Amino acid sequence: MNCFYHHETEATCTCVGCRKGLCSYCGSISTPPRCADCLIQANEKERKSFLYTLIVGSFFFLVTAAVLFIAVGSAAFLSPLWWLLLIVIATIPWGWRFLHSLFPVFFFSTSIFLFLLHLIFKAALSVFAGIVVMPWQIISAIRLSVQNRTVRKKFEESL
Numbered sequence: 241m242n243c244f245y246h247h248e249t250e251a252t253c254t255c256v257g258c259r260k261g262l263c264s265y266c267g268s269i270s271t272p273p274r275c276a277d278c279l280i281q282a283n284e285k286e287r288k289s290f291l292y293t294l295i296v297g298s299f300f301f302l303v304t305a306a307v308l309f310i311a312v313g314s315a316a317f318l319s320p321l322w323w324l325l326l327i328v329i330a331t332i333p334w335g336w337r338f339l340h341s342l343f344p345v346f347f348f349s350t351s352i353f354l355f356l357l358h359l360i361f362k363a364a365l366s367v368f369a370g371i372v373v374m375p376w377q378i379i380s381a382i383r384l385s386v387q388n389r390t391v392r393k394k395f396e397e398s399l
């Protein structure tokens with residue numbers, strides 16, 4: 241089998257999405273190897289999940305700000321400590337997203353008790369992970385959408 245984009249070059253791997261043959265150059269564009277269409281699709285999915293996390297994070301932020309306003313009053317927004325709390329809470333979904341990609345939920349394989357324990361543990365870790373991984377995740381989401389604009393060109397480059 242030859243590369244889908246370079247008909248003269250022998251394929252060294254296949255796209256994980258659609259099994260198209262890819263040469264070593266095309267296979268090195270992404271990990272795991274994907275063809276242009278599948279890579280764009282995967283990036284698009286990632287971008288949507290990013291937007292979703294951004295929306296949930298903003299929602300967390302607004303709800304916490306409203307609770308603070310009701311409980312403490314507008315004076316709360318003068319204190320850096322409350323702002324820190326707001327930021328930590330707003331970044332929880334980012335931590336969750338990151339941890340979820342590392343440890344997917346194991347619904348059917350274990351007991352309800354272990355499943356709940358897993359969720360609680362992950363939620364607690366998200367509080368600490370969120371603030372650390374958020375900037376890094378924003379950068380990678382921007383990189384993906386930039387990459388999507390040039391993906392096709394990259395594959396059609398002559399070797």
Ligand SMILES: [Zn+2]
Nearest residue numbers: 255258275278
């Ligand atoms: Zn493909």
Ligand SMILES: [Zn+2]
Nearest residue numbers: 243246263266
């Ligand atoms: Zn190729």
